Amino acid sequence: MTSSSTPREHPELRGRLRDALGADAVTTDPDVLAAHGRDEAAFGSAGTAAALVRARGTDDVRRVLAVAHELGAPVVPQGARTGLSGGANAVDGCVLLSLERMDAIVRVDPDEQTAVVQPGVVNSALSAAAAEHGLFYPPDPSSWEVSTIGGNVATNAGGLCCVKYGVTADFVRGLEVVLPGGEVLRTGRRTAKGVAGYDLTRLVCGSEGTLGVVTEVTVGLVPAPEAALTAVATFPSVADAAKAVAGVMSTRLRPSLLELMDGPTIAAVNDHRDMGLPAEAGAMLLVQSDRGERAASDIAEFAGVFADHGALDVIEAESAAESRTLLQARRMVHVALERLGTNLVDDVCVPRSRMAELVEGVAALGAEHGLVTTCSGHAGDGNMHPTVIFDRDDPEQVRHAELVFGAIMELGLSLGGTITGEHGVGLLKRRWLAEEVGPLGARLHAGIKRVFDPRGILNPGKVVE
Amino acid sequence: MTSSSTPREHPELRGRLRDALGADAVTTDPDVLAAHGRDEAAFGSAGTAAALVRARGTDDVRRVLAVAHELGAPVVPQGARTGLSGGANAVDGCVLLSLERMDAIVRVDPDEQTAVVQPGVVNSALSAAAAEHGLFYPPDPSSWEVSTIGGNVATNAGGLCCVKYGVTADFVRGLEVVLPGGEVLRTGRRTAKGVAGYDLTRLVCGSEGTLGVVTEVTVGLVPAPEAALTAVATFPSVADAAKAVAGVMSTRLRPSLLELMDGPTIAAVNDHRDMGLPAEAGAMLLVQSDRGERAASDIAEFAGVFADHGALDVIEAESAAESRTLLQARRMVHVALERLGTNLVDDVCVPRSRMAELVEGVAALGAEHGLVTTCSGHAGDGNMHPTVIFDRDDPEQVRHAELVFGAIMELGLSLGGTITGEHGVGLLKRRWLAEEVGPLGARLHAGIKRVFDPRGILNPGKVVE
Numbered sequence: 001m002t003s004s005s006t007p008r009e010h011p012e013l014r015g016r017l018r019d020a021l022g023a024d025a026v027t028t029d030p031d032v033l034a035a036h037g038r039d040e041a042a043f044g045s046a047g048t049a050a051a052l053v054r055a056r057g058t059d060d061v062r063r064v065l066a067v068a069h070e071l072g073a074p075v076v077p078q079g080a081r082t083g084l085s086g087g088a089n090a091v092d093g094c095v096l097l098s099l100e101r102m103d104a105i106v107r108v109d110p111d112e113q114t115a116v117v118q119p120g121v122v123n124s125a126l127s128a129a130a131a132e133h134g135l136f137y138p139p140d141p142s143s144w145e146v147s148t149i150g151g152n153v154a155t156n157a158g159g160l161c162c163v164k165y166g167v168t169a170d171f172v173r174g175l176e177v178v179l180p181g182g183e184v185l186r187t188g189r190r191t192a193k194g195v196a197g198y199d200l201t202r203l204v205c206g207s208e209g210t211l212g213v214v215t216e217v218t219v220g221l222v223p224a225p226e227a228a229l230t231a232v233a234t235f236p237s238v239a240d241a242a243k244a245v246a247g248v249m250s251t252r253l254r255p256s257l258l259e260l261m262d263g264p265t266i267a268a269v270n271d272h273r274d275m276g277l278p279a280e281a282g283a284m285l286l287v288q289s290d291r292g293e294r295a296a297s298d299i300a301e302f303a304g305v306f307a308d309h310g311a312l313d314v315i316e317a318e319s320a321a322e323s324r325t326l327l328q329a330r331r332m333v334h335v336a337l338e339r340l341g342t343n344l345v346d347d348v349c350v351p352r353s354r355m356a357e358l359v360e361g362v363a364a365l366g367a368e369h370g371l372v373t374t375c376s377g378h379a380g381d382g383n384m385h386p387t388v389i390f391d392r393d394d395p396e397q398v399r400h401a402e403l404v405f406g407a408i409m410e411l412g413l414s415l416g417g418t419i420t421g422e423h424g425v426g427l428l429k430r431r432w433l434a435e436e437v438g439p440l441g442a443r444l445h446a447g448i449k450r451v452f453d454p455r456g457i458l459n460p461g462k463v464v465e
Numbered sequence: 466m467t468s469s470s471t472p473r474e475h476p477e478l479r480g481r482l483r484d485a486l487g488a489d490a491v492t493t494d495p496d497v498l499a500a501h502g503r504d505e506a507a508f509g510s511a512g513t514a515a516a517l518v519r520a521r522g523t524d525d526v527r528r529v530l531a532v533a534h535e536l537g538a539p540v541v542p543q544g545a546r547t548g549l550s551g552g553a554n555a556v557d558g559c560v561l562l563s564l565e566r567m568d569a570i571v572r573v574d575p576d577e578q579t580a581v582v583q584p585g586v587v588n589s590a591l592s593a594a595a596a597e598h599g600l601f602y603p604p605d606p607s608s609w610e611v612s613t614i615g616g617n618v619a620t621n622a623g624g625l626c627c628v629k630y631g632v633t634a635d636f637v638r639g640l641e642v643v644l645p646g647g648e649v650l651r652t653g654r655r656t657a658k659g660v661a662g663y664d665l666t667r668l669v670c671g672s673e674g675t676l677g678v679v680t681e682v683t684v685g686l687v688p689a690p691e692a693a694l695t696a697v698a699t700f701p702s703v704a705d706a707a708k709a710v711a712g713v714m715s716t717r718l719r720p721s722l723l724e725l726m727d728g729p730t731i732a733a734v735n736d737h738r739d740m741g742l743p744a745e746a747g748a749m750l751l752v753q754s755d756r757g758e759r760a761a762s763d764i765a766e767f768a769g770v771f772a773d774h775g776a777l778d779v780i781e782a783e784s785a786a787e788s789r790t791l792l793q794a795r796r797m798v799h800v801a802l803e804r805l806g807t808n809l810v811d812d813v814c815v816p817r818s819r820m821a822e823l824v825e826g827v828a829a830l831g832a833e834h835g836l837v838t839t840c841s842g843h844a845g846d847g848n849m850h851p852t853v854i855f856d857r858d859d860p861e862q863v864r865h866a867e868l869v870f871g872a873i874m875e876l877g878l879s880l881g882g883t884i885t886g887e888h889g890v891g892l893l894k895r896r897w898l899a900e901e902v903g904p905l906g907a908r909l910h911a912g913i914k915r916v917f918d919p920r921g922i923l924n925p926g927k928v929v930e
Contacts, residue, residue, distance in 0.1 A: 111711055112816050134717070156660040167658060170635070185905050191814040192846035193632060194883035195621040195671045196890060196901050197928060198910055202667035206660045223717040246576055252599070252688040294759075349656040351577050381657035418659035425661060436661050440650050444916060445663055451912030463662060 010050035010093055013073050017051055017095065020063040027052040036078065036098070037090040042344040042392070043402065044086035044427040049076070052096040058178065058215040064097055065213065065457075066182035074460050075180075077209035079119065079151030082143040084345050085426025087155065087208045087462050097213060099150045105129050106216070113221045114173065114190065119150025119214050126219070135221040138165035141422070142334065150214050156206030158422030163380030164256045164290075165222070167422060169205035176216035177204055180453050190218060203448070208424050209459040211452040226292025228256060230323035231299040233306035233314040234281035238262050238375075241283035242356035244309035245379045248287060249352060251305065253298050257288035258380030259330050262359050265337070265374040269329050272336035277329060281312060283359075285379065286330050288323070333376050340372060341389040344401050348412030349383040349421030361411045362386040369400040383421035406432070425463045434465065475515035475558060478538050482516055482560065485528040492517040501543065501563070502555040507809040507857070508867065509551035509892040514541070517561040523643065523680040529562055530678065530922075531647035539925050540645075542674040544584065544616030547608040549810050550891025552620065552673045552927050562678060564615045570594050571681070578686045579638065579655065584615025584679050591684070600686040603630035606887070607799065615679050621671030623887030628845030629721045629755075630687070632887060634670035641681035642669055645918050655683060668913070673889050674924040676917040691757025693721060695788035696764040698771035698779040699746035703727050703840075706748035707821035709774035710844045713752060714817060716770065718763050722753035723845030724795050727824050730802070730839040734794050737801035742794060746777060748824075750844065751795050753788070798841050805837060806854040809866050813877030814848040814886030826876045827851040834865040848886035871897070890928045899930065 017026045027033070028051050037046040050073070055061045068075045074094040081088045090096055103120035110133040117126055123137075123144040130137045140159035141147055147157070153175070158167045174188030188194065188201035204211055235241040241260055248258060261269070261284045266277050277284065285306065289298035296318075303314045317323040337343050350358050359375040366373030366388070377384040386408045390401035409419040409432040419425070419432045434442050445464045449456070474493075482491045492498070493516050502511040515538070520526045533540045539559040546553045555561060568585035575598040582591055588602075588609040595602045605624035606612055612622070618640070623632045639653030653659065653666035669676055700706040706725055713723060726734070726749045731742050742749065750771065754763030761783075768779045782788040802808050815823050824840040831838030831853070842849040851873045855866035874884045874897040884890070884897045899907050910929045914921070 110715065111818050113714065156664075158658055158660075162658060167660070169664070179905070183905050185909070186903070187906070189814070189883045190816055190881050191848075191883055191886070192817070193623055193627060193814045193843075193848050193886040195623075195632070195887055196883045196885050196894075197898050197906070198672055198676075198913055199621075199634070199664075199667045199670065200902075200906065200909060202664045205664065207663055211663075223719060226717070249578065250575065252691070254688060349654070349658045351656055353576050378658075383656075383658050416655050418654045418656055418661050420661050421656070421658040422660055429661075433662050437665075438651070440644070440648050441652070441662070441665065444650070444665060447916030448663055448913060451909060451916060 013050050013071055016067045016071065017053060017064065020067055021053060021060055025053055025060065033096065036096050039081040039083040039086060039088040041084055041086040041089070041426065041428055042342050043398065044089060046089040047092035047094065049090040049096045050093050052098060054098045054101050056101055058176065058184065061097065061178045061213050061215050062182035062184065064095055065178050065180050068095055068457050069180040069182070069455060072455050072457060074457050076459050077154070077213045079148035079154070080146050082147040083151060083155060083426060084423045085428050087424055087426030089427055091461055100148065102215065108133055110135065114218055115221060116216060116218050117149055118216060119148060121149045123147055123149060123152060130221050131224060134224050136224045137171065137219060137221055139168045139171060149217050153205050153214050153217055154208050155424035156422070158378070158383065160257045160259065160378065162378060163258050164254050169202055171219045172201055172205055172217060173220050174218040175201055175204055175214050177212035177214055179212045180455060180457050185212065188218065206424065208426060208463050210449060210463050211458065225256065225290035227295060227320060228288050228290035228323060229295040229299050229317050230286060230288045230326045231303050231314060231316045232284065232286050232326045233303070233311040234278050235283045235285070235311055237282035238359040239356040240310045241285050244285060244306050244311065245355065246352055247305040247309055248302050249380060251301060253289065253301060255287045255302065255380060256290040257286065259286045260284070260376060260379035261330065261333065262375040264372065265333055265376045268336040268340060268374060269332050272332060272339055275329050278312060284329070286327060337374060337387055337389065342392040344388040344390065344405050346386040346405055346408045347420045347423040348386060348408060348417055349381060350412055350415045350417030352382040354415040354417065355379065355382050355384065357415055358384055358412060362408055365404045365407050369404050371397065371400055371404060373404065381421065427462055430463065430465050433463065478515050478536055478560070481532045481536065482518060482529065485532055486518060486525055490518055490525065498561065501561050504546040504548040504551060504553040506549050506551040506554070506891065506893055507807050508863065509554060511554040512557035512559065514555040514561045515558050517563060519563045519566045521566055523641065523649065526562065526643045526678050526680050527647035527649065529560055530643050530645050533560055533922050534645040534647070534920060537920050537922060539922050541924050542619070542678045544613035544619070545611050547612040548616060548620060548891060549888045550893050552889055552891030552924070554892055556926055565613065567680065573598055575600065579683055580686060581681060581683050582614055583681060584613060586614045588612055588614060588617060595686050596689060599689050601689045602636065602684060602686055604633040604636060614682050618670050618679050618682055619673050620889035621887070623843070623848065625722045625724065625843065627843060628723050629719050634667055636684045637666055637670055637682060638685050639683040640666055640669055640679050642677035642679055644677045645920060645922050650677065653683065671889065673891060673928050675914060675928050676923065690721065690755035692760060692785060693753050693755035693788060694760040694764050694782050695751060695753045695791045696768045696779060696781045697749065697751050697791045698768070698776040699743050700748045700750070700776055702747035703824040704821040705775045706750050709750060709771050709776065710820065711817055712770040712774055713767050714845060716766060718754065718766060720752045720767065720845060721755040722751065724751045725749070725841060725844035726795065726798065727840040729837065730798055730841045733801040733805060733839060734797050737797060737804055740794050743777060749794070751792060802839060802852055802854065807857040809853040809855065809870050811851040811870055811873045812885045812888035813851060813873055813882055814846060815877055815880045815882030817847040819880040819882065820844065820847050820849065822880055823849055823877060827873055830869045830872050834869050836862065836865055836869060838869065846886065892927055895928065895930050898928065
């Protein structure tokens with residue numbers, strides 16, 4: 001059976017997986033493997049996988065990790081592959097371990113305000129299940145209609161609501177995690193509080209599949225927010241808008257969304273569909289309050305702050321429908337930018353007081369390298385998504401785009417920021433992670449990795465080099 | 466100089482510490498050492514320390530950890546020693562490393578809504594410094610007027626506000642941590658968000674001094690809450706009160722405090738000072754809303770829930786002064802119970818739906834062992850502080866108190882809970898931690914401990930056995 005195999009065909013690994021899981025569960029078709037070889041990162045290497053396993057339950061994951069651990073074969077866990085850092089990219093000879101079929105909402109407990117879900121549950125499905133009980137699962141990455149909770153946990157995903165509600169890990173109470181060798185770890189708690197021992201739940205959240213494979217997630221839910229209203233304002237410059245953001249955040253109110261689009265982003269949206277955004281605006285802010293009967297007075301206060309900081313124009317929605325219209329420009333950013341070329345999306349988070357310097361610095365880097373750059377993102381958190389637009393068929397542009405991508409992270413670090421606010425490190429940001437955490441931090445990362453994964457089979461080459 | 470020393474006098478360790486820090490910084494007076502040998506846990510062993518160092522800054526901590534690491538001498542970090550689990554108790558031959566003198570509020574940044582403090586800053590001092598800027602540092606352990614931020618971080622302390630705001634770690638953004646050998650680690654971020662690498666900040670929070678010594682803490686602050694109002698209700702039984710708690714938590718409103726006192730607690734408070742609490746009540750609930758102009762309607766809604774669940778009596782405060790009066794009974798619990806004997810305070814957190822079973826089970830255990838027990842605590846989180854009252858001079862009572870203490874944790878675990886909601890594991894709960902996290906969890910704890918502290922000098926024998 002294996003006599004005609006070449007090393008590239010990984011006969012032992014494939015055979016052992018088929019023995020353990022059944023032949024149907026193991027895909028080795030090269031086209032299928034290639035189609036599953038990458039997430040949505042605009043560049044970064046991807047290797048050639050040996051097999052794809054679509055796990056049907058924790059037992060399948062255990063079997064894969066037992067075989068892989070024994071053979072020393074790499075395992076790359078995958079959700080919907082909507083990540084932007086290459087964290088789900090194949091490595092040579094790996095098992096791609098897809099969790100997408102483990103998509104059961106195990107239960108929603110309205111009394112405890114918790115839900116238990118498998119990792120393949122799509123974020124929006126969990127949100128909908130919570131809403132049926134008048135409850136709310138806040139984390140809302142832009143990919144929320146396609147990305148999975150497992151992927152959200154792996155990257156500790158954020159979103160628009162973070163400014164008020166926090167990131168994914170803030171809602172994760174406990175995990176079931178399969179470790180190399182196939183042992184099953186249960187971390188955390190089912191209760192509202194719990195401080196027993198080291199916080200292994202938080203350690204696994206955001207570890208991007210390098211410490212274990214998450215097979216079940218217990219999340220906390222909160223009461224559903226009340227009706228939301230939105231206001232929008234344009235400003236002559238990002239510096240003005242940044243001051244207005246500081247003004248909003250220094251009120252006693254906490255907005256449920258506070259987004260910024262810079263001039264080039266506004267221009268791209270205008271080019272895509274004329275929404276009547278003022279061409280002369282250097283920046284636009286969108287703000288929301290979800291406090292029901294107090295939303296109108298909240299956004300009136302925010303609008304006042306905008307006016308005090310030199311807004312060119314302020315529009316306050318008076319209804320949910322108007323609010324949706326106002327948010328359309330923000331929702332259109334992704335599509336509008338994709339029309340311009342390949343997008344390399346960065347994810348730098350800086351102290352709010354340094355945000356204008358970040359946005360201005362990104363524009364200067366784009367100009368220096370002859371590339372279009374834009375900045376938009378979660379201004380209330382200082383978390384920008386600088387985006388470099390390039391032509392992936394032009395090697396010079398690719399080279400410059402990579403240089404700008406790195407220079408943006410250096411700039412973020414120099415402003416007291418972090419290289420990633422919500423997307424993770426993956427493949428693309430390892431070098432800068434080492435810079436951010438320093439040699440001692442890197443040594444601790446490597447040590448912790450060895451405790452969980454002594455043979456280094458889990459998503460090797462991601463996060464830690 | 467060392468020729469007449471016995472081994473108990475640790476001449477090498479003391480000499481090296483004096484050389485590194487100056488003779489003034491190192492205390493070896495046996496009475497002083499004995500006075501610093503324990504925290505507030507009602508029992509648990511305490512060893513004899515070799516020296517006490519009151520660190521004046523990070524450099525002192527580095528020097529202590531360099532010397533101790535080289536000599537393999539244990540180091541027990543201490544704050545205000547208000548812990549309840551023996552986590553700060555001396556071990557034989559250790560250096561007691563007090564952080565109390567490192568009490569500078571380095572800065573409060575109102576724009577970023579952050580503060581940077583040294584570990585010896587008392588919780589109430591940070592709260593006051595934040596309040597000067599209209600900001601709020603929510604974590605409020607009962608000890609908040611004496612306990613330090615370093616100790617709060619070490620135990621991941623909670624408090625009354627957790628039901629709305631969360632525990633200490635939810636507000637910690639970054640840490641400076643000195644590791645054995647004296648290397649200085651900086652974890653986390655200064656920004657609102659950040660997911661770069663493994664969450665070392667959370668790993669150190671709640672690790673009770675077993676992974677490193679925290680020398681600086683960056684916390685996030687939130688806008689100051691608005692005026693608060695309180696309501697109080699009594700119920701025939703804990704079961705009724707527990708249902709009312711579930712009712713309150715299933716409204717769309719989130720109270721800023723939701724506390725329970727059981728019948729024996731009410732009786733103890735009544736005995737201490739007659740506050741007119743109804744002797745026939747089986748339980749009392751206190752609830753608060755801190756939403757200013759909406760507080761009155763919030764507590765009216767809570768009061769309605771109480772009435773619907775069979776409250777004997779409901780009182781809604783109409784002013785801040787009335788609210789304070791209503792909370793007096795809760796504030797008096799500690800003093801009232803201390804009058805009855807030595808208090809062994811447990812800290813079990815269970816799903817809210819199991820809270821009545823916990824309280825009833827604690828009463829049954831007390832009856833079985835012939836000891837008075839009470840339950841009070843943070844009902845909104847399911848976090849109770851069952852308290853065993855005993856006479857520490859009666860060996861039989863001590864023995865039974867220890868048995869009840871353990872049985873309460875077993876009960877909590879059997880109800881799907883955790884052995885500690887906010888006090889930590891320390892010395893007293895190690896055995897049950899092993900049970901809660903299981904053999905694999907324990908192995909990971911030991912592995913992580915070795916990564917940070919390969920010679921095992923940091924607070925040995927605490928948390929992990």
